[in-house]
Amino acid sequence: MRNREKTEKSFENRLSLLQFFLQGSVCLFVSAMIAASAVSFADMLLPRIMTFTVDSVIGDLEPRLSPYFLGLLERAGGAGIFRRQPYLIALLVAATAAAGAVCRYLFRYFNEAGAERMVKRMRVSLYDHIVHLPYAWHGSNSTGDILQRCTSDVETIREFVSEQLTSLVRVAVLIVLAVWFMAQISLKMTAAASVFIPVLVGYSVFFYSKTGSAFLKADEEESTLSAIAQENLTGVRVVRAFGRERYERERFEKQNEYYTGLWIRLIKILSLNWMTGDLLTGLQYLLVMVTGSVFCVRREITPGEFIAFVSYNSMLTWPVRRLGRVISEMSKAGISLERLRYIMAEGTERDPENALEPPMDRDITFRHVSFSYEDASGEALMDVSLTIPAHATVGILGGTGSGKSTLMYLLEKLYPLAPGQGQILIGDTDLADVSTPYLRSQIGMVLQEPYLFSGTIADNIGIASPEDVDEDELQDVTMKADLLNTVRRFPEGFATKVGERGVTLSGGQKQRTAIAQMLVRKTPVMIFDDSLSAVDAETDDRIRRALRAASGEATVIIIAHRVMTLMHADRIFVLDRGRVAEEGTHEELYRKGGIYRRICDLQSGGGDEGAEEAGPTAGSSLKGKAGQRPDPAGKEGGHEEKV
Ligand SMILES: Nc1ncnc2c1ncn2[C@@H]1O[C@H](COP(=O)(O)OP(=O)(O)OP(=O)(O)O)[C@@H](O)[C@H]1O
Numbered sequence: 001m002r003n004r005e006k007t008e009k010s011f012e013n014r015l016s017l018l019q020f021f022l023q024g025s026v027c028l029f030v031s032a033m034i035a036a037s038a039v040s041f042a043d044m045l046l047p048r049i050m051t052f053t054v055d056s057v058i059g060d061l062e063p064r065l066s067p068y069f070l071g072l073l074e075r076a077g078g079a080g081i082f083r084r085q086p087y088l089i090a091l092l093v094a095a096t097a098a099a100g101a102v103c104r105y106l107f108r109y110f111n112e113a114g115a116e117r118m119v120k121r122m123r124v125s126l127y128d129h130i131v132h133l134p135y136a137w138h139g140s141n142s143t144g145d146i147l148q149r150c151t152s153d154v155e156t157i158r159e160f161v162s163e164q165l166t167s168l169v170r171v172a173v174l175i176v177l178a179v180w181f182m183a184q185i186s187l188k189m190t191a192a193a194s195v196f197i198p199v200l201v202g203y204s205v206f207f208y209s210k211t212g213s214a215f216l217k218a219d220e221e222e223s224t225l226s227a228i229a230q231e232n233l234t235g236v237r238v239v240r241a242f243g244r245e246r247y248e249r250e251r252f253e254k255q256n257e258y259y260t261g262l263w264i265r266l267i268k269i270l271s272l273n274w275m276t277g278d279l280l281t282g283l284q285y286l287l288v289m290v291t292g293s294v295f296c297v298r299r300e301i302t303p304g305e306f307i308a309f310v311s312y313n314s315m316l317t318w319p320v321r322r323l324g325r326v327i328s329e330m331s332k333a334g335i336s337l338e339r340l341r342y343i344m345a346e347g348t349e350r351d352p353e354n355a356l357e358p359p360m361d362r363d364i365t366f367r368h369v370s371f372s373y374e375d376a377s378g379e380a381l382m383d384v385s386l387t388i389p390a391h392a393t394v395g396i397l398g399g400t401g402s403g404k405s406t407l408m409y410l411l412e413k414l415y416p417l418a419p420g421q422g423q424i425l426i427g428d429t430d431l432a433d434v435s436t437p438y439l440r441s442q443i444g445m446v447l448q449e450p451y452l453f454s455g456t457i458a459d460n461i462g463i464a465s466p467e468d469v470d471e472d473e474l475q476d477v478t479m480k481a482d483l484l485n486t487v488r489r490f491p492e493g494f495a496t497k498v499g500e501r502g503v504t505l506s507g508g509q510k511q512r513t514a515i516a517q518m519l520v521r522k523t524p525v526m527i528f529d530d531s532l533s534a535v536d537a538e539t540d541d542r543i544r545r546a547l548r549a550a551s552g553e554a555t556v557i558i559i560a561h562r563v564m565t566l567m568h569a570d571r572i573f574v575l576d577r578g579r580v581a582e583e584g585t586h587e588e589l590y591r592k593g594g595i596y597r598r599i600c601d602l603q604s605g606g607g608d609e610g611a612e613e614a615g616p617t618a619g620s621s622l623k624g625k626a627g628q629r630p631d632p633a634g635k636e637g638g639h640e641e642k643v
């Protein structure tokens with residue numbers, strides 16, 4: 001497994017996860033913050049220019065500047081030069097504003113570039129981690145919820161870093177600079193104006209800390225809403241077929257209403273907060289205006305300084321109020337980070353050190369395997385012991401829910417066996433010691449419910465193949481899977497688009513595409529999990545004949561409900577409620593007169609009227625319908641069949 005180092009981390013807390021996401025974009029964010037500080041500084045200079053203009057250019061007061069700037073001014077000809085050439089003021093303002101604009105541009109650029117880079121890293125690492133999570137994890141988490149976390153929560157964190165975190169630094173710099181510039185005008189007035197800073201910040205922090213859980217609840221309900229919509233879109237056929245549109249619409253509407261209600265309540269609380277914030281800001285403004293006017297009248301400050309002070313104060317109120325909001329968004333980001341940590345802290349499928357890659361043309365042995373799914377009440381498999389001989393064709397028959405697919409999932413290590421749940425061996429090697437990617441590359445499995453990706457038929461067939469599949473090979477495998485004629489009927493042949501945005505294949509056609517997909521890989525172990533259930537009996541027969549030739553030396557496992565699909569296997573295991581109830585060849589099992597015989601008789605449709613020896617329905621009565629009914633003699637249409 002390449003590039004797995006990053007997802008092996010445990011991410012004990014949110015900060016470690018944030019640090020991980022920030023790798024590669026920290027420099028950009030730091031540059032953005034430096035640019036933001038420069039913006040704040042440029043903004044601070046403008047009121048100073050205003051003070052100078054009002055007091056020393058329009059008025060005739062001595063300019064209050066630092067000795068350095070005073071020296072510069074003297075050398076240039078004193079304040080009088082600005083009176084004689086007023087455009088110089090405009091130039092000064094324009095230069096300051098231009099410097100501010102350039103810094104603003106740099107800030108935006110660095111900030112957005114950093115945010116994009118971080119989001120890209122988040123998407124890549126989340127996706128990479130999710131595809132490596134155990135199969136069981138996917139089973140117990142809804143797709144809608146996972147998607148919600150990967151979109152909305154990622155967006156919240158992006159906002160947090162690129163807006164809140166940078167503005168936190170920006171605000172801090174702004175407050176320090178503003179207070180410093182204000183203090184130079186009047187310490188007393190600065191003290192009066194600053195009284196409200198801790199009040200405003202404290203109030204916001206208190207308020208938003210109380211609303212954190214409400215935000216979390218709203219996020220959770222949004223996930224549920226997405227999950228309902230996603231489920232309905234995926235299962236649209238079922239919804240239509242069962243006329244459940246109204247029920248589903250009502251379910252969606254109910255959740256939507258609940259979610260909207262939650263947000264309306266949240267907005268009410270938020271509005272209350274904004275109102276209180278406005279009120280406090282108004283009070284502070286009032287205080288500054290009153291004290292400023294008094295000080296101005298008492299000649300403690302100049303009119304120019306008064307204007308500058310009011311400007312600094314208004315510059316301050318916005319960021320101070322924003323601070324509370326920033327802190328509130330932080331609580332939201334904290335929740336989103338936690339929701340992503342839920343995914344990222346989950347352990348991926350891991351192999352033991354020095355995982356083995358044993359040859360797969362060996363006997364496969366299940367030894368006392370018992371297994372139950374995490375959220376299920378009963379056991380899916382109970383003390384199953386069976387051997388699948390190398391190169392043999394083995395059939396597994398059993399009612400629904402008897403554990404057939406589970407057996408194969410365990411063989412593919414989709415669910416790893418815990419200690420005490422028995423053992424699976426490939427030759428003499430314990431499956432637990434076998435490398436999972438290797439194992440899966442060696443086992444070809446046609447799933448019970450095949451899934452086609454959006455793409456062409458050729459893409460889908462070649463999806464699991466390590467090499468490109470050429471036209472000849474495509475023809476060969478599709479012929480064996482009895483799909484070639486179907487493909488030829490499509491105007492675009494193998495280039496026909498299937499999947500969500502392409503033509504819809506029938507259940508049987510899908511199954512046959514999945515068979516072709518597996519054949520192309522030429523794996524030493526082939527599993528057909530109920531793979532011929534959706535094709536008619538004649539096609540079933542034809543495919544089996546072709547597969548027999550195609551499977552060659554491979555170990556073949558056929559899972560089926562239909563006896564005729566697996567009756568020619570070298571060995572048949574009958575599963576009943578998680579246990580191996582019977583095993584043997586078709587003849588042995590038929591003669592035994594147990595479950596297998598009963599299924600055989602039921603499927604032949606003839607019962608057992610006087611057919612103890614010959615079995616139900618002799619071949620003669622099936623002329624022209626070869627392969628439609630199980631034949632106890634193990635022959636079909638005069639051909640001996642293996643698959
Ligand atoms: N992901 C799962 N979580 C919980 N229980 C499960 C899960 N998958 C299967 N089961 C349960 O395990 C038992 C065995 O299921 P399994 O899919 O192996 O049956 P099967 O023999 O393949 O049935 P079928 O012929 O219908 O495909 C069933 O009782 C089923 O309900």
Ligand SMILES: [Mg+2]
Pocket residue numbers: 404405406448529530
């Ligand atoms: Mg199954």
